[in-house]
Amino acid sequence: MYLTRFRVNTARREARQLLGSPHRMHGAVNMSFPQSPSSDGAGPRLLWRVDHNSRAECFLFLVSPSRPDLTHLVEQAGWPAADQPGWQTYEYGGFLSALSEGGTWAFRLTANPVHNVRLKEGQPTKRTAHRTPRHQAQWLLSRQKEAGFEVVEKPVERRLLEHGDDHELIVRDHRDLQFGKAMNDGGRRQNVSLTRATYDGRLRVTDAVALRRTLTHGLGKAKAYGCGLMTLAPVR
Structure with missing residues (x-):
């Protein structure tokens, strides 16, 4: 790699x-x-x-x-x-290979935070983007265990809000993107819409094997369009 x-x-x-x-x-x-x-x-x-x-x-x-x-x-x-x-x-x-359980790292991730919702009973689910920083943060937190890490929690005295400020995590640079994509038949073009958000924070490794997979396979959807790549850096 x-x-x-x-x-x-x-x-x-x-x-x-x-x-x-x-x-x-x-x-x-x-x-x-x-x-x-x-x-x-x-x-x-x-x-x-x-x-x-x-x-x-x-x-x-x-x-x-x-x-x-x-x-x-x-x-x-x-x-x-x-x-x-x-x-x-x-x-x-x-x-x-050197990643190990218990290690703490600063991280950055740009992702496509979406979920599936059913607007009416009996209809198929539809992929919908999370719009608020709170829900976008929860999207990542709900995937951290399977992805091999946990976002570090803040000490109580450093939390500025009663709710929603529990972790060393910032969600920023929310972007709604629309662009054209050529179809395989060479004639038609398809309009693509997606939401991107960037996460900066601090994590602790809980499963080194799972985290290696996250770093090399990506996290979430829209990987072809610049989403899913997480990188780590030493904590300063």
């Missing part, structure tokens, strides 16, 4: 077009490999995420089973004439 970071040159028109369309970015990410990585869920898959740290600082992160070549992205959305190659790729397997 490999973890790759690419800085996007937001001053370039092509870069802004990629950032504005998850479908275009999905295609550009897939072109980083001679053969598109599997997405059937049987093994580790290609995951990606865009981090908007500031207006001028934007990074694309990839987790992939094989090493990518982002030369085309440098030419389209980077700094082609710079001395540095424009991206850094790190071997990820050693880090994953």
Whole structure:
């Protein structure tokens, strides 16, 4: 497994077009490999995420089973004439193997927080996005045990609210996205709508095997469109 970071040159028109369309970015990410990585869920898959740290600082992160070549992205959305190659790729397997129960990490996750609801009795369920930070946070908390971690709880004296402020967790950068997707027949286009939210927080490893799977298979839906990738960093 490999973890790759690419800085996007937001001053370039092509870069802004990629950032504005998850479908275009999905295609550009897939072109980083001679053969598109599997997405059937049987093994580790290609995951990606865009981090908007500031207006001028934007990074694309990839987790992939094989090493990518982002030369085309440098030419389209980077700094082609710079001395540095424009991206850094790190071997990820050693880090994953070293994860152990009880370890505490800072984490970031961009996800598609949805649930299935039945609007009328007898009708099939419909996938619906969670809209409020409270429900989006609960979406993650309800999946933490199966995903191999627990979000660290705040000491009582640090909680600012009586309810809903129990964990070291911030939900931010809520975005409702709409974009077109070409159909396989080559003629029609399908409109796609999805909700993305970014989670920053602190977690404790409860099941290292399950957490490794979360980090390499993703969490939730819409993985092809920049959702599901969780990354860890040492706690400062």
